[in-house]
Amino acid sequence: MLFTLPYPLLTIFLLLFIGGCQPEPYSQGEVLYKxxxxxxxxxxxxxxxxxxxxxxxxxxxxxxPAKLVCLIHNGLPVNKLTGQKMPANLKLNEVEMTNLVNFLGSKYAANPQTVIVTDIKKMLAGCQTD
Ligand code: HEC
Known part of the structure; x- marks a missing residue:
């Protein structure tokens, strides 16, 4: 008796619940971007x-992506026209860098290529630091 009335409601909750369980593949990257x-x-x-x-x-x-990784890692010097610079980001670890690059790809690239942590490690090792 108790459960006869709320069936439609239960179905909605169930659907929301199932929807909420779908993995959001780039959610860490999105948080890192923020x-x-x-x-x-x-x-x-x-x-x-x-x-x-x-x-x-x-x-x-x-x-x-190697260029992007090094740009994020090293930043950019002060632009003489605008006086603005992009600071180096040394806080992102390799996993975070991977997730950020994949998030940016999913958001801005027509045919995103996915990177994995070992790619990112090599890319970071190849960045020139000044
Ligand atoms: C403190 C401000 C600041 C933050 C934080 C910042 N940027 Fe930038 N970014 C800039 C500025 C300023 C420029 C342009 C520098 C110039 O004019 O030379 C720039 C340029 C860029 C460019 C263009 C480079 C080019 O050569 O055209 C990209 C791509 C970029 N940023 C990505 C990122 C990403 C991804 C992050 C986060 C990991 C980030 N930026 C964080 C300020 C910032």
Whole structure:
């Protein structure tokens, strides 16, 4: 008796529950973007006029992830025209860098190529540090 009425409700809860269990493949990358990039490049990657570039597939050099990895790792020196610089990010570990790059690929690349931790290790080892 008790359960006759709320069946439709139960079904909705069940569906929500099942939906909630679907793995969100790039969720850590998204969190890392929010934490490490969003305060400059904005939530949607639109940047800030001439001061901070908007992000797109070519700026992110998604066809050559090693460039992106080194850009994030080393940052960029002060731009003389804008006075802005992108700070080096030495806080991201290899797993986090992997998840961030895969998230950026899923968001901005038409045909994202997925990287794995061993790729990222090699890429980081190949970055020139100055
Ligand atoms: C403190 C602000 C700041 C943060 C945080 C930041 N950036 Fe940047 N980023 C900049 C600025 C400023 C530039 C442009 C520098 C210039 O004009 O030379 C830039 C440039 C870029 C570019 C374009 C490079 C190019 O050569 O066109 C990309 C891609 C980029 N950032 C990605 C990221 C990602 C990914 C993160 C997070 C890991 C991040 N940035 C974090 C400020 C920031």
């Amino acid at each position: 934490y490490h990039c969003e305060n400059c490049h904005m939530e949607d990657g639109s940047g800030l006029g001439k001061l901070i570039p908007h992000l797109d597939s070519s700026r992110l050099t998604l066809s050559d």
